[in-house]
Amino acid sequence: MTAEQTGPVVRTPHGAVRGRYEQGIAVFRGIPYAAPPFGPRRFRPPEPPEPWDGVRDAGAFGPTAPKPPYSEAFARYLSDPVISGDDCLNLNVWTPAPGPAARLPVLVWLHGGALTRGSSAVLVYDGRTFARDGIVCVSVNYRLGVEGYGLFPDAPPNPGLRDQFAALRWVHETITAFGGDPGNVTLAGQSAGAISAGALIAAPKAQGLVRRAILQSGPPEVLERDKVRRMVRRMANRLKTPATAEAFAAVDRDLLLRTQADIGRLSSPVLGGPTFGIVEDGDLVPRDPLRALVDGEAAQDVDLLMGWTRDEYRLWLVPGGLLERVDRLGAVALAGAMARCHAGHEVLRRYRALHPGAGTAEIVGQMVTDHLLRIPLHRLADARPGSSYVYEFAWPSLLSGLGACHALELGFVFDTGDVPESARLAGEGAPQELADAMHAAWVRFAATGDPGWQTWDDTHPVRIFGDGPPHIAYGPRDPEVALWSAAVPTVPEPSPASDARPPGVELASAVRRLRRSVGARRR
8 A cells, every 4th residue: 555545654652643645745633632631630731641552543633622602693704613522632733744854844823712712623724735835734722711711719720721831842742753843833823822822932831842923813911810700700600500610510511611602792802891811820821921021031032923904803893783783882882992992082082083984883993903902912023032023914805894804814824715614704706816925924934934024123014915915014004003002001901990981981881881782782
């Protein structure tokens, strides 16, 4: 038999795996990097998998982490396959040259999904195109939602992030056998995956594991522990059980997921609300990763590629008609956005001047996008001692209303516009030349640390993809960034008891009314 017929075999620290050759690329799917996180391992840090004898088949994607489905409105745009099974701490490898002699650059991909959804089995994330272009691509499953980011008094925090760290260690120890260079690893992620990548490159325990990082639509951040505790307590109240890991482990898994989805129904990047996230834990995350990176105490030799889409907020508001709903809410929505962003009336007046004729939803969306994404990434690029590169994805979807929305760029980054899942966001007929340009930039960055344009400096060069031919815009691409830098101080999140508000507006009440109103539409 030929190698094409038998499939490539690679030995990992826990046993041998047999992959498949697909169009000349060796593909290994569903390789366990940690033991199933259930039974006595529930809500605990990951442990090594049990070694196996013989050769384990690695031809199919492994089980996905437990997660609730997307709502019907979001499922129109986002694919999220479910593969049953407990062995969900697994990863996939695409390589053009399995074997220790190749020493190729490596890209490790962390999927997005608000830390509650998503998986490495989403076909948009197919790593074959990176392998085709000389990059060993690894994609990772990790625990989600309450299983991965619930905060309990009887369990360590951040088990989902610890899963990712375990996968990164696996890459460092094992990727040579698959043809990769453990000294040339790029850690990349989008949205929650980018937030996770930022936390990992800042983690003292992870120093030396990553040479470069790509943060797409997500800056490094941590949530207040009380905010995550409130999510767990609300679930506990609904379930009528103590807010402990031991009690949650005794709850039927499907009921736990349904309760999580219901409690999180009012959560969104625009509205805030109950959510799960990374917290400082005194161990893997000893301090706010953004502050650690800005202060220069972490990842000093890690090159960064960072960016956003021009209309991030449209994926958060268009599904289910929420864009029109926010427009109708008018002053209530604006008050909620100002509370979310700690902004006063002067900032709001400047946004209106910059967007004459814009509706409430556009003002709210751009304000929150600046607050959550553009400003932190600008500040990180400004502070970094190493090389940083910044981009904006500006091509509008062919589907009505989406614009250049959150996650739209992924089919271009992976050059997977030929899979139906990409068309859910982009529509039919997305430009291949844009995919060629974006994918080539990521390949070049992973291989050399230079995506092909000017490194960040005092002129603030931003590479624009999708607004005509790729080009550089100097200075903040969106004028709001400059206004925010001057008008909005860096302040901590206000406590729930804070009564800070723009003059004449009851902000806490406005935010509650906005969440209730939008939540009613989601039902």
